[in-house]
Amino acid sequence: MKKIKRVVYCIGGTFNSGGMERVLANKANYLAAQGITVAIVTTDQQQRAPYFTLNELISCFDLGINYTASSNQNILQKGLGYLVKQWRHRRKLRRLLKELKADVVISMFDNDANLLWGIQDGSKKILEAHFSRFKRLQYGRRGLWKRIDAWRSEQDLKVAKQYDKFVVLTEEDKEYWGELPNMTVIPNAHSFAPEQPAALANKRVIAVGRYDYQKGFDELIAAWASVKEVFPDWQLHIFGKGELEEAYRKQIKGLDLQDVVRLCPPTEKIAEEYLSSSIFAMTSRYEGLPMAMLEAQACGLPLVAYACKCGPRDIIVDGQNGYLIPEGDQAGMANALIRLMQDEELRKRMGSNARHESVQFSEEGVMKRWMDLLGQLINKQ
Template sequence: MKLLYCIRATYNPGGMERVLFNKVNYLVEKLNWEVVIVTTDQKGLPSFYSFPEKVRAIDLGINYADDNGNGIIKKVTGYLRRRRKHKQALTELLIKEKADIVVSLYPSESSFIPDIKDGSKKVLEIHYCKFFRLQYGRKGLLGAIDRWRTCQDERIVRRFDKFVVLTNEDRGYWGKLPNICVIPNAAMFVADRYSDVSNKRVIAVGRLDYQKGFDRLIQAWEIVYKSGKYNDWRLDIFGQGEWKEMLQGMIDERELNGSAFINKPTKNIGREYSESSMLVMSSNYEGFPMVMIEAMACGLPVVAFDFKCGPKDIIREGENGLIIRNGDIKALAEGMMRLMEDTENRKRMSLNARKIVDTYSEKAVMDKWIGLFNNLTAK
């Protein structure tokens, strides 16, 4: 079997990149399948995760991100120009590679890849919820574009041989599509030991941008800190991104410098999980939070906003974590303090959190992917 995956880039330490690495590693090492990874914006940077040597990586040099700093007119015209170049380059590559399956991880080629007649089956794999474009609440022309593109998404996904979403919640938002199916991410045990939830440390992990909502977390942490009861606890945020200076400014302004810290991404995130006592997720939206299930697999209970999508599928309220009404900063702080206060409850939730691997084991998840690929090629 030959698979070709399309993704914007692999140099970020994000959840989508980690999921792709885990899947590719399984398919290549266990099944000896041939895998090619095609990027548009790699810019010569090394992948954050070390893919197997047998995996070929091809960058098309489209560089959509180069237009991000332009005004709306230049941004739109630049995107259309790069998209034409992208379609031509990818068409030539697919005809040359002759893959059995081509998987788009929902970057720009999703709008045209079903039109490429290279003989491969086309699969769309979305790592966000259906409404991710609308979560920003943008106004004016940009807001109109977001709403238009959301409507276009409904048309685009129908054109693929298979459309894969990550949660049952998200599947419900898309309606009764004939080609839709749910395959979650796998809960990988990434540490060498479980957390005993004794360290007075809260951890948060993700890109420093709007999606992850760490500004909301810092506001909640201020409430925790200024309660005066938990000044021996600390908050560690691991990530990189365009919000770094703004978030650090929030920490400085609130005089949280001695208790809240922003750290660079680490390739040994399992060690950080095992040295923490809970994970907090303040995201505005997700597709399926990889960080959540990885942390739970390491024994961390989770306090999370009820964002779309993920918490409803993963967290059992009061058993392995707490679900907080989305945007309720005070309630998020109270959820953290509830677990800080009760060591025995943390330990109980920790034991329950570990069971996440029973539902989302690597083998169970990969069996679903392998079955999907085999069924498509059999047809």
């Protein structure tokens, strides 16, 4: 049997502090530690350093396509520019992959997804979906953009069929993609497992993620207005950054929550922040398999989340390690948080259950599934 020797990952960039970037760093570091040659190919790095530490043996290449440079253009300019950039992307990526001679090339479902499968460089191709099947339909855009999102959603399905393997994160999401013979489920692993869980004694709720439409922190902030009426001594700390930061600050001020809601910058010491908190909250409009929730669970925090597509239903057993709240139910979110705040024994019981459940997302178990998949793929006739 052949052993896996060279793996290449393709992603837009590694400079963000998001869950997908953390997942990539974790997996790439694991493979490099096993003696596998790993390379990461980006399109929009722009000489920025990776946010998460990468093994010094990992090679990084940026193709300089810079898709994000078109973000402020109109639809016609974006469309024409995208076609030109895809042509440049395909040409540069084909040349690089022929030099790297990888056994397997993995797309993180970024701008390379449309073209990677067709590049004949001798490698097997894997596509990873880090969001739900209907991600594009959940952007909340209107007019022509809404039609474009619907069209792109259908194209996603056609693209997924072209790969040797298509990996989704949850059993829930697998159902949405239909009966694809190349599809398999491998969840993300949590990034750490502290020796001791959180004490759950601090009067603090933690939330983590980008300040954007997807993460829906406007919902959580609005819900906190009801929480403050019952527990004015509890704090909500939201760790992240993004385009909606100023809007969130205005919302916090408008609801007179400045003394209890804090917007905190991303930190590489996020484990310490989980361990200093007592509850994890998430009001996302859509997910794939939220890394922040996996990390909070590994730290022994009870979880309260909107039951969005996809991820929360694969992690939370309602009433055991946390609460699943109907999407958009701000009152339900506030009530669940209040219930946990007023009952320390309930917090501890749910936190203990959460930590126990986190074992199924251990790095050892998840990466074994990846190693098995890679081995099967390169030995397939």
